[in-house]
Amino acid sequence: MIELRNVSVVYPNGAEALKDVSLKINDGEFVFIVGGSGAGKSTLIKLLLKEISPNEGLVLVNGFNLNNLKKNKAHKLRRKIGFVFQDFKLINSMTAEENVAFVLRSIDAPVKWIRNRVPYVLSLVGLKDKVKRYPGELSGGEQQRVAMARALVNDPMLIIADEPTGNLDPTTSWEIIDLLQEINRCGTTVLMVTHEHEFVRHFGGRTIKINEGRVVFDDYI
Protein backbone atom coordinates (compact mmCIF):
# COMPACT_ATOMS: atom_id res chain seq x y z
CA MET A 1 0.00 0.00 0.00
CA ILE A 2 2.51 2.64 1.19
CA GLU A 3 6.23 2.02 1.18
CA LEU A 4 9.11 4.41 1.67
CA ARG A 5 12.62 3.11 1.16
CA ASN A 6 15.53 5.24 2.39
CA VAL A 7 13.71 8.46 1.51
CA SER A 8 15.39 11.82 2.02
CA VAL A 9 13.92 15.21 1.22
CA VAL A 10 15.96 18.40 1.19
CA TYR A 11 14.19 21.70 0.46
CA PRO A 12 15.80 24.27 -1.86
CA ASN A 13 16.78 26.37 1.19
CA GLY A 14 18.88 23.45 2.40
CA ALA A 15 16.52 22.30 5.17
CA GLU A 16 16.58 18.50 5.53
CA ALA A 17 12.93 17.57 6.10
CA LEU A 18 13.23 13.78 5.91
CA LYS A 19 16.41 11.78 6.45
CA ASP A 20 16.70 8.20 5.25
CA VAL A 21 13.11 7.30 6.16
CA SER A 22 11.93 3.75 5.55
CA LEU A 23 8.48 2.50 6.46
CA LYS A 24 5.73 0.26 5.17
CA ILE A 25 1.98 0.56 5.80
CA ASN A 26 -0.21 -2.35 4.77
CA ASP A 27 -3.76 -2.33 3.39
CA GLY A 28 -6.45 -1.82 6.01
CA GLU A 29 -4.18 -0.37 8.73
CA PHE A 30 -4.98 2.66 10.90
CA VAL A 31 -1.74 4.48 11.56
CA PHE A 32 -1.10 7.55 13.68
CA ILE A 33 1.83 9.73 12.59
CA VAL A 34 3.00 11.89 15.46
CA GLY A 35 5.77 14.39 16.00
CA GLY A 36 6.40 18.00 16.92
CA SER A 37 6.30 21.02 14.64
CA GLY A 38 8.89 20.82 11.88
CA ALA A 39 9.47 17.10 12.51
CA GLY A 40 8.69 16.23 8.88
CA LYS A 41 5.04 15.11 9.09
CA SER A 42 3.77 17.56 6.50
CA THR A 43 6.66 16.73 4.18
CA LEU A 44 5.65 13.08 4.41
CA ILE A 45 2.07 13.97 3.40
CA LYS A 46 3.30 16.12 0.50
CA LEU A 47 5.42 13.21 -0.67
CA LEU A 48 2.48 10.82 -0.59
CA LEU A 49 0.30 13.26 -2.59
CA LYS A 50 3.13 13.82 -5.10
CA GLU A 51 3.29 17.51 -4.28
CA ILE A 52 7.04 17.11 -3.89
CA SER A 53 9.52 14.45 -4.98
CA PRO A 54 12.23 12.84 -2.83
CA ASN A 55 15.87 13.73 -3.37
CA GLU A 56 16.78 10.15 -2.57
CA GLY A 57 14.93 6.88 -2.04
CA LEU A 58 11.79 5.24 -3.37
CA VAL A 59 8.10 6.09 -2.66
CA LEU A 60 5.35 3.60 -3.54
CA VAL A 61 1.66 4.44 -2.95
CA ASN A 62 -1.35 2.39 -4.05
CA GLY A 63 0.74 0.66 -6.70
CA PHE A 64 2.18 3.92 -8.06
CA ASN A 65 5.93 4.39 -8.07
CA LEU A 66 5.99 8.11 -7.31
CA ASN A 67 9.58 8.42 -8.43
CA ASN A 68 8.47 7.59 -11.99
CA LEU A 69 5.07 9.31 -11.86
CA LYS A 70 5.11 12.46 -13.97
CA LYS A 71 3.69 15.58 -12.33
CA ASN A 72 1.01 15.97 -14.99
CA LYS A 73 -0.19 12.45 -14.16
CA ALA A 74 -0.38 13.07 -10.41
CA HIS A 75 -4.18 13.31 -10.66
CA LYS A 76 -4.30 9.54 -11.29
CA LEU A 77 -2.73 8.92 -7.88
CA ARG A 78 -4.79 11.57 -6.08
CA ARG A 79 -8.05 10.11 -7.36
CA LYS A 80 -7.29 6.97 -5.35
CA ILE A 81 -6.60 8.87 -2.13
CA GLY A 82 -9.06 10.68 0.07
CA PHE A 83 -7.67 13.51 2.14
CA VAL A 84 -8.84 15.49 5.17
CA PHE A 85 -6.95 18.59 6.27
CA GLN A 86 -6.94 20.76 9.37
CA ASP A 87 -8.28 23.75 7.39
CA PHE A 88 -10.96 21.59 5.69
CA LYS A 89 -9.93 22.75 2.21
CA LEU A 90 -13.49 23.21 0.97
CA ILE A 91 -14.31 25.42 -2.01
CA ASN A 92 -16.25 28.28 -0.46
CA SER A 93 -18.24 29.08 -3.59
CA MET A 94 -19.69 25.56 -3.68
CA THR A 95 -22.36 24.03 -1.44
CA ALA A 96 -21.60 20.94 0.64
CA GLU A 97 -23.00 18.64 -2.01
CA GLU A 98 -21.18 20.48 -4.82
CA ASN A 99 -17.89 20.14 -2.96
CA VAL A 100 -18.41 16.41 -2.62
CA ALA A 101 -19.73 16.00 -6.16
CA PHE A 102 -16.70 17.82 -7.60
CA VAL A 103 -14.54 14.75 -6.94
CA LEU A 104 -16.89 12.57 -8.97
CA ARG A 105 -17.29 15.23 -11.65
CA SER A 106 -13.54 15.38 -12.08
CA ILE A 107 -13.40 11.65 -12.87
CA ASP A 108 -16.25 11.90 -15.39
CA ALA A 109 -18.60 9.81 -13.23
CA PRO A 110 -22.14 9.38 -14.64
CA VAL A 111 -24.52 12.11 -13.46
CA LYS A 112 -27.03 9.53 -12.21
CA TRP A 113 -24.36 7.95 -10.01
CA ILE A 114 -23.34 11.36 -8.67
CA ARG A 115 -26.97 12.19 -7.80
CA ASN A 116 -27.31 8.99 -5.79
CA ARG A 117 -23.85 8.76 -4.28
CA VAL A 118 -23.39 12.31 -2.97
CA PRO A 119 -26.50 12.49 -0.73
CA TYR A 120 -25.74 8.97 0.51
CA VAL A 121 -22.19 9.85 1.59
CA LEU A 122 -23.32 13.13 3.16
CA SER A 123 -25.95 11.23 5.14
CA LEU A 124 -23.21 8.82 6.32
CA VAL A 125 -21.37 11.74 7.93
CA GLY A 126 -24.62 13.11 9.39
CA LEU A 127 -25.19 16.03 7.05
CA LYS A 128 -28.31 14.87 5.25
CA ASP A 129 -30.12 18.12 6.04
CA LYS A 130 -27.26 20.46 5.20
CA VAL A 131 -26.38 19.46 1.66
CA LYS A 132 -27.30 22.86 0.21
CA ARG A 133 -25.31 24.86 2.76
CA TYR A 134 -22.13 26.70 1.82
CA PRO A 135 -19.01 26.11 3.95
CA GLY A 136 -19.41 29.56 5.49
CA GLU A 137 -22.84 28.51 6.77
CA LEU A 138 -21.52 25.40 8.53
CA SER A 139 -19.70 24.94 11.85
CA GLY A 140 -16.07 23.73 11.90
CA GLY A 141 -17.14 20.18 12.74
CA GLU A 142 -19.70 20.18 9.95
CA GLN A 143 -17.15 21.49 7.47
CA GLN A 144 -14.78 18.70 8.47
CA ARG A 145 -17.59 16.21 7.93
CA VAL A 146 -18.11 17.58 4.44
CA ALA A 147 -14.37 17.13 3.86
CA MET A 148 -14.68 13.54 5.10
CA ALA A 149 -17.63 12.91 2.80
CA ARG A 150 -15.53 14.26 -0.06
CA ALA A 151 -12.67 11.96 0.93
CA LEU A 152 -15.01 8.97 1.02
CA VAL A 153 -17.17 9.59 -2.02
CA ASN A 154 -14.83 7.98 -4.51
CA ASP A 155 -14.39 4.93 -2.27
CA PRO A 156 -10.61 5.35 -1.92
CA MET A 157 -8.31 2.64 -0.59
CA LEU A 158 -6.37 5.20 1.43
CA ILE A 159 -7.42 8.24 3.45
CA ILE A 160 -4.81 10.74 4.59
CA ALA A 161 -5.94 12.95 7.46
CA ASP A 162 -3.53 15.78 8.27
CA GLU A 163 -4.36 17.15 11.73
CA PRO A 164 -8.10 16.75 11.06
CA THR A 165 -9.00 17.83 14.59
CA GLY A 166 -6.67 20.83 14.74
CA ASN A 167 -9.46 23.40 14.36
CA LEU A 168 -12.20 21.56 16.25
CA ASP A 169 -13.49 21.50 19.82
CA PRO A 170 -12.78 18.30 21.85
CA THR A 171 -16.24 16.75 21.45
CA THR A 172 -16.27 17.22 17.70
CA SER A 173 -12.67 15.97 17.49
CA TRP A 174 -13.64 12.68 19.14
CA GLU A 175 -16.55 12.33 16.73
CA ILE A 176 -14.30 12.88 13.72
CA ILE A 177 -11.81 10.26 14.88
CA ASP A 178 -14.64 7.85 15.63
CA LEU A 179 -15.78 8.38 12.06
CA LEU A 180 -12.27 7.69 10.73
CA GLN A 181 -12.10 4.51 12.83
CA GLU A 182 -15.46 3.46 11.40
CA ILE A 183 -14.20 4.05 7.87
CA ASN A 184 -11.11 1.98 8.68
CA ARG A 185 -13.24 -0.87 9.96
CA CYS A 186 -14.80 -0.99 6.47
CA GLY A 187 -11.35 -1.78 5.06
CA THR A 188 -9.96 1.62 4.12
CA THR A 189 -6.38 2.36 5.15
CA VAL A 190 -6.22 5.51 7.27
CA LEU A 191 -3.11 7.57 7.87
CA MET A 192 -3.74 10.22 10.49
CA VAL A 193 -1.23 12.90 11.35
CA THR A 194 -1.73 14.43 14.77
CA HIS A 195 0.16 16.09 17.59
CA GLU A 196 -2.53 15.26 20.13
CA HIS A 197 -1.14 12.32 22.08
CA GLU A 198 -4.39 11.93 24.01
CA PHE A 199 -6.08 10.48 20.91
CA VAL A 200 -3.19 8.11 20.30
CA ARG A 201 -3.29 6.87 23.88
CA HIS A 202 -7.06 6.49 23.76
CA PHE A 203 -7.43 4.72 20.42
CA GLY A 204 -4.07 2.97 20.34
CA GLY A 205 -2.84 1.01 17.33
CA ARG A 206 0.19 1.50 15.17
CA THR A 207 1.98 4.77 15.81
CA ILE A 208 4.90 6.21 13.90
CA LYS A 209 6.82 9.04 15.53
CA ILE A 210 8.93 11.34 13.44
CA ASN A 211 11.53 13.59 14.98
CA GLU A 212 13.91 15.85 13.08
CA GLY A 213 13.12 14.06 9.83
CA ARG A 214 13.77 10.53 11.12
CA VAL A 215 11.41 7.75 12.21
CA VAL A 216 12.22 7.38 15.90
CA PHE A 217 9.35 5.10 16.89
CA ASP A 218 7.22 2.66 14.91
CA ASP A 219 5.18 0.24 16.98
CA TYR A 220 1.75 -0.60 18.38
CA ILE A 221 0.53 1.22 21.46
Add this chain to the structure above:
Amino acid sequence: MKLGSVGYLFKQGLRNIWVNRIMSLASFCILMVSLLLIGFTVLFIININMFIGSVENKNEVIIFLEDDVTDTQIEQMGVKLKNMPNVSESVFYSKDEAFEDLKAQMTDAEFAFTYIEDSPLPDAYRIKVRNIDDMDGTLNEINRMEGIFSVKAPNDFVNILIGMKSFVSVLSAMVMTALVVVCLVIISNTMRASVDMRRREISIMRLVGATAAFIKIPFLAEGVAMGVLAGAAAIVITGAGYSEVAKMFGADISMWSPMGISGLIPLKDIFMPMTAGYILAGAAISAAGTVMSTSKYVKV
Protein backbone atom coordinates in the same frame (compact mmCIF):
# COMPACT_ATOMS: atom_id res chain seq x y z
CA MET B 1 -13.72 14.11 -21.16
CA LYS B 2 -17.45 13.51 -21.60
CA LEU B 3 -19.66 16.10 -23.28
CA GLY B 4 -21.73 16.31 -20.09
CA SER B 5 -18.62 17.24 -18.12
CA VAL B 6 -17.73 19.97 -20.61
CA GLY B 7 -21.26 21.37 -20.19
CA TYR B 8 -20.88 21.24 -16.41
CA LEU B 9 -17.53 23.04 -16.56
CA PHE B 10 -18.90 25.78 -18.82
CA LYS B 11 -21.82 26.27 -16.44
CA GLN B 12 -19.34 26.49 -13.56
CA GLY B 13 -17.41 29.13 -15.47
CA LEU B 14 -20.48 31.28 -16.07
CA ARG B 15 -21.53 30.88 -12.46
CA ASN B 16 -18.07 31.98 -11.31
CA ILE B 17 -18.63 35.36 -12.98
CA TRP B 18 -21.37 36.06 -10.46
CA VAL B 19 -19.64 34.37 -7.52
CA ASN B 20 -16.52 36.52 -8.08
CA ARG B 21 -18.52 39.54 -9.19
CA ILE B 22 -16.20 42.27 -7.89
CA MET B 23 -13.19 40.96 -9.79
CA SER B 24 -15.43 40.13 -12.75
CA LEU B 25 -16.60 43.74 -12.86
CA ALA B 26 -12.99 44.97 -12.73
CA SER B 27 -11.97 42.63 -15.57
CA PHE B 28 -15.05 43.64 -17.58
CA CYS B 29 -14.28 47.36 -17.25
CA ILE B 30 -10.59 46.96 -18.09
CA LEU B 31 -11.42 44.78 -21.09
CA MET B 32 -14.11 47.14 -22.34
CA VAL B 33 -11.93 50.26 -22.02
CA SER B 34 -9.06 48.48 -23.77
CA LEU B 35 -11.33 47.34 -26.59
CA LEU B 36 -12.77 50.86 -26.92
CA LEU B 37 -9.29 52.39 -27.09
CA ILE B 38 -8.21 50.00 -29.81
CA GLY B 39 -11.57 50.16 -31.59
CA PHE B 40 -11.70 53.96 -31.77
CA THR B 41 -8.09 54.05 -32.97
CA VAL B 42 -8.91 51.55 -35.73
CA LEU B 43 -11.97 53.60 -36.75
CA PHE B 44 -9.88 56.78 -36.79
CA ILE B 45 -7.24 55.13 -38.97
CA ILE B 46 -9.70 53.66 -41.48
CA ASN B 47 -11.46 57.02 -41.80
CA ILE B 48 -8.16 58.82 -42.36
CA ASN B 49 -7.30 56.23 -45.00
CA MET B 50 -10.72 56.74 -46.57
CA PHE B 51 -10.10 60.52 -46.69
CA ILE B 52 -6.74 59.99 -48.30
CA GLY B 53 -8.37 57.58 -50.74
CA SER B 54 -11.02 60.19 -51.62
CA VAL B 55 -8.37 62.79 -52.29
CA GLU B 56 -6.37 60.22 -54.21
CA ASN B 57 -9.35 59.68 -56.51
CA LYS B 58 -9.21 63.34 -57.42
CA ASN B 59 -5.92 62.84 -59.26
CA GLU B 60 -6.10 63.43 -62.98
CA VAL B 61 -3.48 62.87 -65.65
CA ILE B 62 -3.97 64.59 -69.02
CA ILE B 63 -2.40 62.94 -72.04
CA PHE B 64 -2.09 65.34 -74.97
CA LEU B 65 -1.94 63.63 -78.37
CA GLU B 66 0.08 64.55 -81.44
CA ASP B 67 -1.81 66.59 -84.09
CA ASP B 68 -1.44 63.96 -86.77
CA VAL B 69 -2.87 60.96 -84.92
CA THR B 70 -5.66 59.21 -86.80
CA ASP B 71 -9.03 58.30 -85.36
CA THR B 72 -8.01 54.63 -85.42
CA GLN B 73 -4.88 55.39 -83.42
CA ILE B 74 -6.97 57.38 -80.92
CA GLU B 75 -9.31 54.44 -80.48
CA GLN B 76 -6.40 52.02 -80.06
CA MET B 77 -4.89 54.31 -77.45
CA GLY B 78 -8.21 54.37 -75.60
CA VAL B 79 -8.31 50.58 -75.53
CA LYS B 80 -4.69 50.38 -74.30
CA LEU B 81 -5.37 52.91 -71.55
CA LYS B 82 -8.47 51.06 -70.37
CA ASN B 83 -6.49 47.83 -70.22
CA MET B 84 -3.79 49.31 -68.03
CA PRO B 85 -4.25 47.85 -64.52
CA ASN B 86 -3.53 51.09 -62.69
CA VAL B 87 -5.94 53.19 -64.79
CA SER B 88 -9.35 53.41 -63.16
CA GLU B 89 -10.99 55.75 -65.63
CA SER B 90 -10.12 57.09 -69.07
CA VAL B 91 -12.14 59.65 -70.99
CA PHE B 92 -11.39 61.03 -74.42
CA TYR B 93 -11.38 64.81 -74.48
CA SER B 94 -11.46 66.02 -78.08
CA LYS B 95 -9.78 69.19 -79.22
CA ASP B 96 -13.21 70.62 -80.16
CA GLU B 97 -14.55 70.00 -76.66
CA ALA B 98 -11.43 71.59 -75.22
CA PHE B 99 -11.86 74.62 -77.44
CA GLU B 100 -15.52 75.00 -76.48
CA ASP B 101 -14.60 74.75 -72.80
CA LEU B 102 -11.85 77.34 -73.25
CA LYS B 103 -14.27 79.71 -74.93
CA ALA B 104 -16.77 79.21 -72.15
CA GLN B 105 -14.13 80.03 -69.57
CA MET B 106 -12.83 83.13 -71.36
CA THR B 107 -16.08 84.98 -72.01
CA ASP B 108 -14.35 88.38 -71.73
CA ALA B 109 -12.05 87.49 -74.65
CA GLU B 110 -14.77 86.28 -76.97
CA PHE B 111 -13.61 88.54 -79.80
CA ALA B 112 -10.27 86.75 -79.91
CA PHE B 113 -11.94 83.51 -80.88
CA THR B 114 -13.97 84.94 -83.78
CA TYR B 115 -10.93 84.64 -86.07
CA ILE B 116 -10.10 81.09 -85.04
CA GLU B 117 -12.30 78.52 -86.74
CA ASP B 118 -10.51 75.25 -85.99
CA SER B 119 -9.50 74.32 -82.51
CA PRO B 120 -5.81 75.01 -81.96
CA LEU B 121 -5.79 72.71 -78.97
CA PRO B 122 -4.69 69.05 -79.10
CA ASP B 123 -6.89 65.99 -78.58
CA ALA B 124 -6.37 64.45 -75.16
CA TYR B 125 -7.23 61.60 -72.83
CA ARG B 126 -8.06 62.33 -69.22
CA ILE B 127 -7.27 59.41 -66.98
CA LYS B 128 -7.37 58.64 -63.29
CA VAL B 129 -4.99 56.21 -61.62
CA ARG B 130 -6.04 53.71 -59.00
CA ASN B 131 -2.91 53.76 -56.91
CA ILE B 132 -0.86 56.90 -56.92
CA ASP B 133 2.13 55.01 -55.49
CA ASP B 134 2.48 53.44 -58.97
CA MET B 135 2.04 56.76 -60.76
CA ASP B 136 5.62 56.80 -62.13
CA GLY B 137 5.33 53.35 -63.67
CA THR B 138 2.00 54.22 -65.26
CA LEU B 139 3.36 57.46 -66.73
CA ASN B 140 6.40 55.62 -68.15
CA GLU B 141 4.12 53.12 -69.82
CA ILE B 142 1.99 55.91 -71.31
CA ASN B 143 5.05 57.81 -72.55
CA ARG B 144 6.15 54.71 -74.45
CA MET B 145 2.94 54.76 -76.50
CA GLU B 146 3.05 56.24 -80.01
CA GLY B 147 1.27 59.50 -80.82
CA ILE B 148 1.76 61.11 -77.41
CA PHE B 149 2.63 64.79 -77.46
CA SER B 150 2.97 65.33 -73.75
CA VAL B 151 1.67 64.08 -70.41
CA LYS B 152 0.61 66.40 -67.64
CA ALA B 153 0.53 64.75 -64.20
CA PRO B 154 -0.11 66.39 -60.80
CA ASN B 155 3.36 65.51 -59.48
CA ASP B 156 3.34 67.81 -56.41
CA PHE B 157 -0.07 66.57 -55.38
CA VAL B 158 1.04 62.97 -55.81
CA ASN B 159 4.22 63.47 -53.80
CA ILE B 160 2.36 65.12 -50.91
CA LEU B 161 -0.24 62.36 -50.92
CA ILE B 162 2.36 59.58 -50.98
CA GLY B 163 4.14 61.27 -48.07
CA MET B 164 0.88 61.55 -46.14
CA LYS B 165 -0.02 57.93 -46.78
CA SER B 166 3.29 56.58 -45.56
CA PHE B 167 3.22 58.92 -42.52
CA VAL B 168 -0.28 57.75 -41.60
CA SER B 169 0.67 54.08 -42.08
CA VAL B 170 3.76 54.35 -39.88
CA LEU B 171 1.94 56.39 -37.23
CA SER B 172 -1.02 53.97 -37.19
CA ALA B 173 1.26 50.95 -36.85
CA MET B 174 3.14 52.61 -33.97
CA VAL B 175 0.01 53.76 -32.14
CA MET B 176 -1.71 50.40 -32.60
CA THR B 177 1.33 48.42 -31.43
CA ALA B 178 1.74 50.63 -28.35
CA LEU B 179 -1.98 50.41 -27.57
CA VAL B 180 -2.16 46.64 -27.97
CA VAL B 181 0.92 46.14 -25.77
CA VAL B 182 -0.39 48.48 -23.06
CA CYS B 183 -3.84 46.86 -23.15
CA LEU B 184 -2.41 43.34 -22.99
CA VAL B 185 -0.27 44.23 -19.99
CA ILE B 186 -3.20 45.83 -18.15
CA ILE B 187 -5.56 42.98 -19.01
CA SER B 188 -3.11 40.24 -18.03
CA ASN B 189 -2.42 42.00 -14.70
CA THR B 190 -6.14 42.22 -13.96
CA MET B 191 -6.66 38.58 -14.92
CA ARG B 192 -3.70 37.54 -12.78
CA ALA B 193 -5.10 39.41 -9.79
CA SER B 194 -8.45 37.74 -10.35
CA VAL B 195 -6.93 34.25 -10.59
CA ASP B 196 -4.57 34.94 -7.67
CA MET B 197 -7.60 35.40 -5.44
CA ARG B 198 -8.74 31.93 -6.39
CA ARG B 199 -5.46 30.04 -6.07
CA ARG B 200 -6.72 28.23 -2.96
CA GLU B 201 -9.69 26.95 -4.93
CA ILE B 202 -7.36 25.79 -7.72
CA SER B 203 -5.05 24.02 -5.26
CA ILE B 204 -8.02 22.15 -3.74
CA MET B 205 -9.17 21.07 -7.19
CA ARG B 206 -5.68 19.75 -7.90
CA LEU B 207 -5.62 17.87 -4.61
CA VAL B 208 -8.88 16.04 -5.28
CA GLY B 209 -7.48 14.77 -8.56
CA ALA B 210 -8.84 17.21 -11.15
CA THR B 211 -6.79 17.38 -14.34
CA ALA B 212 -5.30 20.65 -15.58
CA ALA B 213 -7.91 20.80 -18.36
CA PHE B 214 -10.74 20.22 -15.88
CA ILE B 215 -9.53 23.15 -13.79
CA LYS B 216 -8.86 25.44 -16.75
CA ILE B 217 -12.10 24.96 -18.70
CA PRO B 218 -14.32 26.96 -16.27
CA PHE B 219 -11.72 29.75 -16.30
CA LEU B 220 -11.70 29.61 -20.09
CA ALA B 221 -15.51 29.78 -20.22
CA GLU B 222 -15.47 32.66 -17.76
CA GLY B 223 -12.84 34.48 -19.82
CA VAL B 224 -14.72 34.00 -23.10
CA ALA B 225 -18.00 35.14 -21.54
CA MET B 226 -16.36 38.22 -20.01
CA GLY B 227 -14.71 39.02 -23.34
CA VAL B 228 -18.00 38.70 -25.24
CA LEU B 229 -19.80 40.89 -22.69
CA ALA B 230 -17.07 43.54 -22.82
CA GLY B 231 -17.11 43.33 -26.63
CA ALA B 232 -20.89 43.78 -26.70
CA ALA B 233 -20.67 46.82 -24.42
CA ALA B 234 -17.90 48.25 -26.59
CA ILE B 235 -20.10 47.79 -29.68
CA VAL B 236 -22.96 49.75 -28.10
CA ILE B 237 -20.69 52.58 -26.92
CA THR B 238 -18.78 52.76 -30.19
CA GLY B 239 -21.98 52.67 -32.22
CA ALA B 240 -23.49 55.55 -30.25
CA GLY B 241 -20.25 57.55 -30.11
CA TYR B 242 -19.42 57.06 -33.77
CA SER B 243 -22.92 58.09 -34.88
CA GLU B 244 -22.61 61.32 -32.89
CA VAL B 245 -19.18 62.11 -34.34
CA ALA B 246 -20.42 61.29 -37.84
CA LYS B 247 -23.37 63.66 -37.31
CA MET B 248 -21.09 66.48 -36.11
CA PHE B 249 -18.76 65.87 -39.02
CA GLY B 250 -21.63 65.75 -41.52
CA ALA B 251 -23.03 69.09 -40.30
CA ASP B 252 -19.91 70.88 -41.51
CA ILE B 253 -19.43 68.89 -44.69
CA SER B 254 -19.21 71.95 -46.99
CA MET B 255 -15.66 72.44 -45.73
CA TRP B 256 -14.61 69.00 -46.89
CA SER B 257 -16.66 68.46 -50.06
CA PRO B 258 -14.21 70.20 -52.43
CA MET B 259 -11.73 67.48 -51.50
CA GLY B 260 -14.20 64.79 -52.50
CA ILE B 261 -14.95 63.80 -48.90
CA SER B 262 -18.58 63.11 -48.15
CA GLY B 263 -18.29 62.52 -44.39
CA LEU B 264 -17.21 59.62 -42.18
CA ILE B 265 -17.65 56.05 -43.36
CA PRO B 266 -21.31 55.24 -42.58
CA LEU B 267 -21.78 53.10 -39.45
CA LYS B 268 -23.79 50.50 -41.38
CA ASP B 269 -20.78 49.88 -43.65
CA ILE B 270 -18.48 49.06 -40.77
CA PHE B 271 -20.95 47.61 -38.27
CA MET B 272 -20.49 43.93 -39.14
CA PRO B 273 -16.67 43.90 -39.21
CA MET B 274 -16.63 46.08 -36.08
CA THR B 275 -18.99 43.70 -34.25
CA ALA B 276 -16.99 40.64 -35.26
CA GLY B 277 -13.72 42.37 -34.36
CA TYR B 278 -14.89 43.44 -30.91
CA ILE B 279 -16.45 40.09 -30.01
CA LEU B 280 -13.58 37.98 -31.32
CA ALA B 281 -10.84 40.23 -29.92
CA GLY B 282 -12.61 40.49 -26.55
CA ALA B 283 -13.14 36.74 -26.26
CA ALA B 284 -9.64 35.84 -27.47
CA ILE B 285 -7.75 38.35 -25.31
CA SER B 286 -9.79 37.56 -22.21
CA ALA B 287 -9.63 33.78 -22.63
CA ALA B 288 -5.89 33.84 -23.32
CA GLY B 289 -5.24 36.11 -20.33
CA THR B 290 -7.29 33.94 -17.96
CA VAL B 291 -5.86 30.62 -19.11
CA MET B 292 -2.28 31.90 -19.00
CA SER B 293 -2.80 33.23 -15.47
CA THR B 294 -4.40 29.94 -14.38
CA SER B 295 -1.59 27.81 -15.81
CA LYS B 296 0.79 29.12 -13.17
CA TYR B 297 -1.29 27.55 -10.39
CA VAL B 298 -2.42 24.44 -12.21
CA LYS B 299 1.16 23.22 -12.50
CA VAL B 300 1.71 20.63 -9.76
